[in-house]
Amino acid sequence: MANGLAGKAQEVAKEDYDKARVLLNDAAKSGSYMYPIKGIFYFCTHPGLWKPLRSKLLPYMALYSSVLGSMFFFTYLPQLAVMAFVNGPLAVITTALLILNESSTITGIISKNYLLQEAIMDTFDGTLMARNASKVVAEGRELKARGDSIERLGKALKKPFTRFSVKELVRYVMYLPLNFIPVVGTIVFVFLRGRARGDSVHDRYFQLKGWPTSRKSKWLQQHKGPYTAFGTVATVLEMIPVASVVFSFTNTVGAALWAADIEAKENEMAGSTAPELREAAKKAE
Structure with a gap:
């Protein structure tokens, strides 16, 4: 019985390892993990894209300050008590970092929706416009x-992004305890959040399509690998406190740059295929 369970465990572990290897290989080949970085540079060098961020910066900071103050006031001591068992004297610092992360995430969920x-x-559409x-x-x-x-952006003809997702909040709460496991837990937490984040970029x-x-x-x-890679970097x-709002916009720019490249490749393929189709039609005649 024990040998059977051990064999089954090894089989499952091998399957998961193979899936992870394929995922990482696809991500590495795609280069999608670079788009959030490209988004930072593109955003910095195109001041016209700053307008949407500037219009919302003060309201966002007011929201973030309210959430952060409330989280420290109501949750610092309870979380400190738990973290003390895991991190000992370092719990004072790790608890503060955890609350900063939690506050940033809560603010992000509320503000983005x-x-x-x-x-x-507007930032996504504006970046597509800038990329022709x-x-x-x-x-x-x-x-x-x-x-x-x-x-040049006028009235939106299609509904904007999907509003608040209960699943997103539930998923975050489920993954949050992983942060209590030093290093490894945080890495797994970021990966799982990145995989979910990638599906929405x-x-x-x-x-629009x-x-x-x-x-x-x-x-x-x-394209699970490329989207997971993008989502993880994003x-x-x-997760960087305060600056997270800026990176929300630069990540949006990066996603739009990626979309523009996909679109350009699709148009290139369509353009190269069209003459072949016309030639085939002539031969058929």
């Missing part, structure tokens, strides 16, 4: 004839 939703959508993908943006909103990439792109849920799910399944950046 309400306060920052339209600003993030206006045809895609035009599928989801009116465009003006003049102005920079943000100023192109929601706006899929919306008019993809049904089935096609979106199939695409994400086929999650790490957005």
Whole structure:
């Protein structure tokens, strides 16, 4: 019986290892993990994209300060008591870091679904405009004839990003205790959060393209590695206290740059295939 269970455990472990290896290999080949970094540089060098962030910065800081103050006041001592068993004297520091992370995440969930939703959508669409993908943006909103990439954005014709997700909050609460395990627990927490984060980075792109849920799910399944890699890097950046709001926008820029590259590749493939189809049609005649 024991030998059978041990063999089964080894089999499951091997399957999980093989899946993880394929996932990491796909992520490395895609280079998707670089897009959040590219987003930072692109955002910094294109001041026109700063407008949506500037318009929401003060309200965000007010929200963050309220959440952070409440978290320290109500949860510091209870969490300190738990962390003391795990980290000993370092619990004073690790508890403070945990609350900073929690506050940043709570603020992010609230702000992205309400306060920052339209600003993030404008940043995504504006980046696509700057990358000459206006045809895609035009599928989801009116465009003006003049102005920079943000100023040309008119009324949205399609609904913005999906609002508050209970699943997202439940998933975060489920994963949170992993942080009580030093180092390894935090790494696993970030990876799991990154995998969930990756599934939503192109929601706006899929919306503009008019993809049904089935096609979106199939695409994400086929590209699970690249999206997990992007989501993990984006999650790490957005875990940085205070600066997380800035990285929310730079990650959005990175996601739009990635979408623009996907679109350009798709157009290139369509362009190269069209002459072949025309030639085949002539031969058929």
